[in-house]
Every structure is written in structure tokens, then in C-alpha cells.
Amino acid sequence: xxxxxxxxxxxxxxxxxxxxxxxxxxxxxxxxxxxxxxxxxxxxxxxxxxxxxxxxxxxxxxxxxxxxxxxxxxxxxxxxxxxxxxxxxxxxxxxxxxxxxxxxxxxxxxxxxxxxxxxxxxxxxxxxxxxxxxxxxxxxxxxxxxxxxxxxxxxxxxxxxxxxxxxxxxxxxxxxxxxxxxxxxxxxxxxxxxxxxxxxxxxxxxxxxxxxxxxxxxxxxxxxxxxxxxxxxxxxxxxxxxxxxxxxxxxxxxxxxxxxxxxxxxxxxxxxxxxxxxxxxxxxxxxxxxxxxxxxxxxxxxxxxxxxxxxxxxxxxxxxxxxxxxxxxxxxxxxxxxxxxxxxxxxxxxxxxxxxxxxxxxxxxxxxxxxxxxxxxxxxxxxxxxxxxxxxxxxxxxxxxxxxxxxxxxxxxxxxxxxxxxxxxxxx
Amino acid sequence: xxxxxxxxxxxxxxxxxxxxxxxxxxxxxxxxxxxxxxxxxxxxxxxxxxxxxxxxxxxxxxxxxxxxxxxxxxxxxxxxxxxxxxxxxxxx
Numbered sequence: 001x002x003x004x005x006x007x008x009x010x011x012x013x014x015x016x017x018x019x020x021x022x023x024x025x026x027x028x029x030x031x032x033x034x035x036x037x038x039x040x041x042x043x044x045x046x047x048x049x050x051x052x053x054x055x056x057x058x059x060x061x062x063x064x065x066x067x068x069x070x071x072x073x074x075x076x077x078x079x080x081x082x083x084x085x086x087x088x089x090x091x092x093x094x095x096x097x098x099x100x101x102x103x104x105x106x107x108x109x110x111x112x113x114x115x116x117x118x119x120x121x122x123x124x125x126x127x128x129x130x131x132x133x134x135x136x137x138x139x140x141x142x143x144x145x146x147x148x149x150x151x152x153x154x155x156x157x158x159x160x161x162x163x164x165x166x167x168x169x170x171x172x173x174x175x176x177x178x179x180x181x182x183x184x185x186x187x188x189x190x191x192x193x194x195x196x197x198x199x200x201x202x203x204x205x206x207x208x209x210x211x212x213x214x215x216x217x218x219x220x221x222x223x224x225x226x227x228x229x230x231x232x233x234x235x236x237x238x239x240x241x242x243x244x245x246x247x248x249x250x251x252x253x254x255x256x257x258x259x260x261x262x263x264x265x266x267x268x269x270x271x272x273x274x275x276x277x278x279x280x281x282x283x284x285x286x287x288x289x290x291x292x293x294x295x296x297x298x299x300x301x302x303x304x305x306x307x308x309x310x311x312x313x314x315x316x317x318x319x320x321x322x323x324x325x326x327x328x329x330x331x332x333x334x335x336x337x338x339x340x341x342x343x344x345x346x347x348x349x350x351x352x353x354x355x356x357x358x359x360x361x362x363x364x365x366x367x368x369x370x371x372x373x374x375x376x377x378x379x380x381x382x383x384x385x386x387x388x389x390x391x392x393x394x395x396x397x398x399x400x401x402x403x404x405x406x407x408x409x410x411x412x413x414x415x416x417x418x419x420x421x422x423x424x425x426x427x428x
Numbered sequence: 429x430x431x432x433x434x435x436x437x438x439x440x441x442x443x444x445x446x447x448x449x450x451x452x453x454x455x456x457x458x459x460x461x462x463x464x465x466x467x468x469x470x471x472x473x474x475x476x477x478x479x480x481x482x483x484x485x486x487x488x489x490x491x492x493x494x495x496x497x498x499x500x501x502x503x504x505x506x507x508x509x510x511x512x513x514x515x516x517x518x519x520x
Contacts (some may be wrong), residue, residue: 028514032436033484185491192488195513201436251458291483294495308493310515313483 005065005076008048012212013039023069025129025209029071035310036212038069042259049260051231054223058265060109061220065217067256069123069213071128074082078149080120081220083108085228085376092416095361099374101234102341103225105381106349111148111172111414112382113141113303113350114221114246121217124190127153131204135159137194138207139187139242139303140169141350141381146206147178158203160190165302168385178389188308207243218246225376226263233257233268235373236324238363240356240380241272241281244315250378251318271368272281272326273359275299275334275351278307282326284316292316300331300389301351309426325368328357335389337361341379348383356380371415431508433459435470439512442470451510455488455498457512474512486515 012021016034027036049066061081070076084104092100105114119142126134133156135306136146143159150157157178161170162185174181183190198208205215226233233254239247247270257263275281277299280292292312297305309315329337335350337358342348349357360377363369365391383390400410414419430450453459460473460481463477464471464495476482487494490513504510 028438028484033482033514034475035484188493189491191485192491192513195436294493296496308486308515 005062005070005074005339006072007068007070008045008066009041009090010038010069011202012036013374021073025125025131025204034384034411035149036080038212038216040067040256041200042256049262051227051262054227059121061224062237064220064223070121071125071135071369074124075079076120078116078120078152079109081105081108082224085225086345086347087343088377089352091341091357094340096290096364096371097145097369097375098362098371100360101225101229101374101376102345102347103221103378104347105221106347106353106379106383111141111144112201112385113379114218114378115141116147116149117220118142118214118217119145122204122214123149123153123155125210125213126155126204126206129204129210130158131202131346134204134206134210135194135197136206137161137187137190137210139305140165140172140385141303142207143173143178143180144169144176144385147173147180150178150348152290154278160194160197160307162187164301166386166388169300177356179197179412186311187302187306188294188297191306191308204244209376215245215249219253219256220252221246223257225250225255228339229374231263233266234376235264235266236269236271236363236369236375237377237378238271238273238375240358240378241274241309241312241315241326242306242352243309244272244281245308246378246380247272247315248311249275251322268322269324270317271324271359271363272315273356274326274328275301275304275355276330277301278305279328280307281309281315282328285319285392290317295407298361299334300355300386301334301355302386303350303352304355325363327362329355329361331361335393338369338383338389339393342383347379349379349382350381350386352365352381353379353383354389375391429504429508431459431504431506431510433483433510435512435514436514438514439473442473443467446520454504456481456494456500459504484515486513487511488513 014029054063059082060079062076088100088102108116108199116371135158136142160181164181198205258265278297280295294308297307334354337354341357451462453462
């Protein structure tokens with residue numbers, strides 16, 4: 001399948017000193033070293049980026065191509081994104097929420113995490129810049145997505161991951177034929193190495209030298225939430241934080257929609273979710289800091305285990321300015337969060353989703369979110385990739401003989417009922 | 429006593445193309461003074477208007493973030509490898 005799409009004019013801009021740099025594989029301002037961001041000629045999108053035009057687009061992120069940084073002539077062929085926004089009545093009843101929605105990127109195409117959004121935009125630019133090899137530092141989901149999407153585009157992929165990553169995430173990268181390098185260190189070590197590699201090799205690293213373009217893909221989560229709510233903004237958004245990029249890009253999407261008149265302006269509060277074992281951003285929010293104290297991660301939520309988040313200071317500032325808050329939860333609570341979402345809404349998320357669900361519950365419990373407010377909890381990954389987090393929580397029960405009486409007896413045994421079993425029906 | 433300092437390529441326009449240099453600095457603040465003297469243009473780039481190291485630069489000592497070693501109080505050891513890296517990359 002193919003779609004035609006064209007972006008409005010865009011280029012890289014330094015948020016600190018305001019200098020512009022055109023379009024090139026560059027992530028930091030050469031002068032003040034601040035991260036670069038893609039800026040658009042938003043006014044030229046007026047009358048083009050409309051509800052009607054979007055509705056006529058394909059049911060994937062390319063319906064928002066006007067405000068994504070895509071090189072001229074780019075022809076997307078993967079139906080990435082446009083994942084369900086699910087009304088979570090059952091989970092809501094359990095945690096005291098009357099207007100709770102779950103944005104379910106556990107079913108994002110093609111590799112079951114929100115990273116498919118950012119990778120599709122990054123690889124479009126990798127091709128545009130003429131890179132033949134692409135790579136990334138990854139806690140797993142990004143590796144999966146780069147490997148899968150690169151092979152389809154005919155790009156070579158080399159991904160670097162911490163050696164202790166979940167086996168499923170490693171397998172889910174290797175299967176696509178990508179070169180996978182396990183690094184003896186945590187994500188921050190891997191990340192630093194990738195910065196050095198990108199400096200020496202002519203590779204397109206999606207989250208290093210292609211990072212400004214890559215990060216823009218996250219905006220599609222914000223566009224989808226607004227459109228799926230019937231072109232209105234929620235009161236609150238709860239977002240997992242690793243590097244601190246996604247939460248800021250959702251806000252950027254909302255601001256663009258307001259500026260272009262697609263939604264009514266209203267204050268939206270942003271809430272960040274982290275694991276206590278790696279909580280530098282939530283710590284900064286709670287302390288009121290405008291800086292991040294790096295941490296050495298120790299949590300089962302490996303996809304959020306970034307101890308030195310690049311966008312952390314900006315994320316912490318933005319959360320506070322929005323009137324939101326950040327919370328962090330223990331590994332035990334993360335597992336409970338995974339189970340709670342599965343048992344109530346039938347959505348099996350990975351550890352990061354357990355973090356988001358547990359934090360969402362706490363925000364209601366602590367009164368930081370009121371029951372009737374429209375709140376969206378962002379689930380970013382699939383539980384099939386982190387089944388080891390549930391090891392020991394479910395026993396493999398004994399096998400039952402294929403007879404009705406045995407089955408009946410077994411059910412009574414499970415339910416603790418001691419009454420006589422069906423002695424005659426189908427007995428021995 | 430000497431430490432070896434490594435710079436990212438983006439900084440080498442201020443160092444006549446040199447990516448590495450040796451320093452006898454005993455700690456981070458002495459290293460910044462050393463850079464003031466040896467590569468004044470680089471010093472301007474890596475420090476803000478108040479003379480503090482810009483917050484977008486991370487300093488590593490033998491692969492460890494200097495903030496885990498005590499930051500400015502860390503005393504460089506002979507042979508330490510010091511690396512200056514912009515904090516640009518990251519996850520979601």
C-alpha cells in the first residue's frame with residue numbers, strides 16, 4: 001500500500017539560542033550544544049491541515065504528514081500508528097476514574113510499541129540524507145522497530161543494547177536479520193557509545209544524529225488522542241518517561257492543533273510516570289529542580305531505565321508549568337499495574353505500561369486527578385515482550401483428565417468447594 | 429600527573445582539529461581553567477555566560493559520569509581518561 005504525502009516547510013532550530021540550521025543529520029546546536037528541534041512554517045499549514053483533510057487520509061500516522069518532517073518524494077508504505085483509544089470503564093471503576101481512556105500503543109504496527117512511530121519518521125529522513133546503515137541505542141522496543149522497518153526499506157541496521165535486556169526483545173531484533181551488539185553496561189553506557197560511534201561512522205543513528213526528526217514522530221500520539229476524542233483535548237495525560245521526549249511531543253502536538261484551530265484551546269495537565277528504580281525526572285519534578293541528577297537504573301521497567309535523560313530537564317519544567325505532576329512506582333506495583341490493566345481492559349502491556357497504569361491509579365488515589373476529568377493514560381508497549389516480569393506470578397496448573405467429572409471436580413477444587421462432585425455424571 | 433582529554437568532533441573546530449590532549453589538571457575546575465588557557469574558543473563554547481559548564485555537556489571519567497564520582501570534588505588520578513560529550517541522545 002502506498003500513500004502520497006507532503007510536509008509543510010520545516011527545518012532544525014535551536015531552542016536555546018534560536019539559530020536555524022536547515023535540514024541535516026544533526027542533533028545538537030554547534031554553538032550552545034542544546035538539543036535541536038524541528039520547527040514548521042505553521043501558518044502555511046492553515047487550510048491544509050484541517051479536520052476534513054485529515055479524515056480523508058489513511059488510517060495511520062501519515063494522515064498527519066503535513067506536520068511531520070518528511071523529505072520531498074517520501075512515499076510511506078507501512079500503516080504505522082492510529083492505535084485504539086479505549087474507554088477504560090472497568091479500570092476506571094477499580095481506581096475511581098469516571099472518564100479514563102487508554103491509548104493503546106501495545107498494538108502499534110509493525111513491532112507493537114510506540115517506537116514504530118518515531119522510527120518510521122527517522123528512517124524516512126535516513127533515506128533522504130542518503131544513509132545506507134542505520135542504528136540506535138535501545139532498551140529494546142526501539143531496536144525491534146529499527147530492525148523491522150530498516151529491512152523493509154533495504155537499509156542495513158546495527159543496534160546496540162544493554163547486555164541484560166529481556167530475551168524476547170533481543171530475539172525480536174535478531175529475527176529481522178539486524179546486527180545486534182550487546183554492550184556490557186546499562187542504557188546510559190550504550191547511549192554514550194552510540195554518540196561516539198555516530199561521531200566516527202557515517203551511520204544514521206535514529207536517536208542520535210537523526211534525533212530531532214525521530215522525536216517528531218511522537219507527535220502523532222497527541223494528534224490521534226485529540227482526533228479520537230472527537231477533536232477535543234483531554235484534561236490530563238499520563239505518559240511514561242524514559243528520556244523525557246514523548247511527553248513534550250504530545251504537548252507540542254496539542255499546541256499545534258490549537259494554533260491551527262482544529263481543537264479549542266484548554267489547559268491540559270501533563271503527568272509523568274517512572275519506575276522508582278529509575279526516576280530522575282519524577283525526582284526533579286517533586287523537588288522543583290530545573291536540572292536532573294543522574295541515577296543508576298535498577299528496575300524491571302528496562303524500557304524506561306534511562307538514568308541520565310537528555311530531555312529530562314525540559315520535561316520536568318513542562319510538567320510543572322502545565323500544573324501536572326510526576327510519580328514513580330516500585331517494581332511490585334509495576335507488576336500489579338500490568339495485571340490490573342490486563343484483568344480489567346484485556347490489554348496486556350509491558351513493564352512500562354505497568355508503570356503508567358500504577359502511576360495513573362496513584363494520581364487518582366492522591367487526588368491529583370479528579371474522577372470526572374477526561375484523562376488519557378498512554379500505554380506504549382506490549383506485554384508479550386516482557387513476560388519474564390510475570391515469572392512466578394502464574395503457576396502452570398496440573399493437567400486434568402479429559403472427562404467431565406474430572407473437570408467438574410477440578411473447578412470445585414480451584415474454587416475451594418468441598419461438596420460432592422458429580423459422582424454419577426460421566427463417572428469412571 | 430596527567431590525564432587524557434577526548435573531545436567530540438564538533439568541538440575540534442576550536443582546537444585546530446585536535447580530538448585529544450593531555451592535561452595536568454587535578455580536578456574539573458582546573459581542567460576548565462586549563463582549557464581557558466589552551467583553547468579559549470573551546471572554553472567559550474562549553475561554558476555559559478556565567479562561566480559555568482553548559483548543562484548540555486556531560487563529563488565522563490574512565491566511562492563513568494563524573495557526577496557519580498563526586499562531580500567537581502573528584503580528584504583526577506594519573507592516567508584518567510576524561511571525555512566531554514554533549515547530552516543529546518536518549519529514549520522515549
